[in-house]
Amino acid sequence: MSKKKYTIQANPFIVPTTDGKIIKEHFGNTTDGNKDISIAHMKAPAGWSEPFQTPEFDEFTFIISGKKQFIIDGETIVLEAGQSIKIERNTRVQYSNPFTEVCEYIAICTPAFSIDLVNREA
Template sequence: MSQKKYTIQNNPFIVPTTDGKIIKEHFGNATDGNSEISIAHMKAPAGWSEPFQTPEFDEFTFIIKGKKQFIIEGEQIVLEAGQSIKIERNTRVQYSNPFTEVCEYIAICKPAFSLDLVNRED
């Protein structure tokens, strides 16, 4: 019998958070031990923000619903549903949702997201 050459993810890892953000990692370090790439489905509540960080991975974001604010090396950018962005590794960035509706998006990190590589500021 041949081995399957695909994996269907029906049970993503739900990352514990304290800020109301919902993170469901479909593939990556927490889910299947893949350190090369991570793919997560996110929902950031209205008013959410996180500290500045300088990750050691490229991060791609695709906005499904709502809007998300990025401060990238001091430049403020807002993306809306249907837009996407790639932020290169070793770039100082802050992610937030200062708007009134939930922002739903997909985040892809290469190599995979890990707390060791994100370099969040205190």
């Protein structure tokens, strides 16, 4: 019998948060030990924001619904449902949802997201 050449993720790791954001990592460091890529389904509540950070990974974001604000090297960008963005590693960025509805999105990081690589500012 041959080894399966696929993995279905039906039980993603739910990352504990204190800011109301829902993070379900489907593949990555915490779910399957993959250090090359992480894929997470996120829901950022209205009014949510994170500190500025300078991650040591590329981050791709695809907006499913709502809007998300990015401040990238001082430039403010707002993405809406159906839009996506790639932010290159070692770029200073702040993620937020200053809007009135939940923002649902997919985030993909290469290499995989790690708290040790995100470099959040205090």
